[in-house]
Amino acid sequence: MPVNAVVFDIGRVLIEWEPERFYDSRIGAPRRQQLFEQVPLHAMNLDVDRGAPFRETVYALADAHPQWREEIRWWHDCWLQMVPREIPRTVRLMQALQARGIPVFALSNFGAETFELACGAYPALRGFDHTCVSAHLGTIKPEPQIYAILERGTGVAPENLLFTDDRPENIEAARLRGWQTHLFTAPGAFAARLVQEGLLTEQEAA
Incomplete structure (x- = not known):
């Protein structure tokens, strides 16, 4: 046809669209792998893709994982660096x-x-x-x-x-x-x- x-x-x-590469550059690949294994960042991103509010969704996940709070917030605060x-x-x-x-x-x-x-x-x-x-x-x-x-x-x-x-x-x-x-x-x-x-x-x- x-x-x-x-x-x-x-x-x-x-x-x-390279969030893993961004995190590798900030915290190194081994620590990034830990972060992505322990925190459902991509699932959170799908919630945003469905229409959930961006900042509130990212920051809520950060509050739920205080040991990674700063790194999770980067998903919002540094987002443009993930689409370089x-x-x-x-x-x-x-x-x-x-x-x-x-x-x-x-x-x-x-x-x-x-x-x-x-x-x-x-x-x-x-x-x-x-x-x-x-x-x-x-x-x-x-x-x-x-x-x-x-x-x-x-x-x-x-x-x-x-x-x-x-x-x-x-x-x-x-x-x-x-x-x-x-x-x-x-x-x-x-x-x-x-x-x-x-x-x-x-x-x-x-």
């Missing part, structure tokens, strides 16, 4: 698609406040033709509801969507709905897929 629109995940596709840069080639691919008249959509697990922080640091994230952010919708990938919301909001049939995401479970959920999919590993491989689909020329995808 032809691809009429391309759907992008954001973290680790358009911008880096955009991924330039993927951003160029997004913009090249739009220049060809191909709509680009965002489908991302993101907190409401953290998404605004990210957009402030990386203005390209405001450039989508349609944006589905989990915290605004009360559902996260890979739950079927968030995919259905994008389908309804864009009016594009599932089989005409090409979705790229770095997490296999999110890709599989889209595939089960009939979406075309690409597991994101590197910008070059995704660029090749866009050329293969006839969406971009090799020059446009460079």
Whole structure:
């Protein structure tokens, strides 16, 4: 089926998302491993992605683990340091698609406040033709509801969507709905897929 629109995940596709690397730089890998084993930081982050208030959620977890209070609070206080840069080639691919008249959509697990922080640091994230952010919708990938919301909001049939995401479970959920999919590993491989689909020329995808 032809691809009429391309759907992008954001973290680790358009911008880096590296909390472990941030903590390694602050407290070293062995202590970071202890922290992540003892404290459900990623589960907390999913709560934020579902719409829980950012600061209150992080600080409540910090109060529940006083031995790690300062380190847990960094998740809020130093959050932008965990998304240290955009991924330039993927951003160029997004913009090249739009220049060809191909709509680009965002489908991302993101907190409401953290998404605004990210957009402030990386203005390209405001450039989508349609944006589905989990915290605004009360559902996260890979739950079927968030995919259905994008389908309804864009009016594009599932089989005409090409979705790229770095997490296999999110890709599989889209595939089960009939979406075309690409597991994101590197910008070059995704660029090749866009050329293969006839969406971009090799020059446009460079």
